[in-house]
Amino acid sequence: EVQLVESGGGLVQAGGSLRLSCATAGFPFDEYATGWFRQAPGKQREIVACVGNGDDDMYYPDFVESVKGRFTATRNNAITTAYLQMNDLKPEDTALYYCAATFYPCGPFVGAYDFWGRGTQVTVSS
Numbered sequence: 576e577v578q579l580v581e582s583g584g585g586l587v588q589a590g591g592s593l594r595l596s597c598a599t600a601g602f603p604f605d606e607y608a609t610g611w612f613r614q615a616p617g618k619q620r621e622i623v624a625c626v627g628n629g630d631d632d633m634y635y636p637d638f639v640e641s642v643k644g645r646f647t648a649t650r651n652n653a654i655t656t657a658y659l660q661m662n663d664l665k666p667e668d669t670a671l672y673y674c675a676a677t678f679y680p681c682g683p684f685v686g687a688y689d690f691w692g693r694g695t696q697v698t699v700s701s
Contacts (some may be wrong), residue, residue: 577601577690580675584695586638589604591664591699597657597692601668608632610688611659613670613697620673624648624659625681640687658692664699672697 583595595611608627613618625634625646635643645662655672672695675688 577582579670579674579676579690579692580658581672581692581695584672586698586700587664589699592660592662593664593686593697595659595661595674595695595697597659597671599655599657599674599690601677602676602690604650604676605652607676607678607689609648609650610634610659610674610675610677610681611646611666612675614673614694615670618670620685622683622685623672623688625677626650626657629680629695632680634683636683640680642699661697664697666699666701669699670697671695 580598611623612620612627622636623642624646644646645663650657674692676690677688679687
């Protein structure tokens with residue numbers, strides 16, 4: 576059974592940091608790129624970061640203002656876990672954060688991701 580389980584969300588003040596984790600099982604983790612998405616109420620799900628296995632397989636969207644430079648996606652293949660380090664958090668970062676896995680290289684399209692977790696809530700207070 577494929578499993579992706581996010582953890583590490585919570586309530587944080589603006590300017591604070593959180594590290595999300597995504598523990599996975601049931602698929603060949605080292606053959607998949609892992610992406611992080613978020614969805615705020617009333618908004619579409621959007622990618623915030625992705626990291627694959629190649630040194631250059633990474634993706635940070637230009638259209639998500641100021642994510643790049645604040646968010647960093649990493650992974651540990653040995654324990655099939657992905658991470659999202661989020662620094663200098665802002666109230667507009669408040670959302671449900673999901674991890675997902677794709678057999679393709681990193682990219683922004685929701686439909687390209689094969690497996691999804693259920694999400695972890697991140698709330699940033701001003």
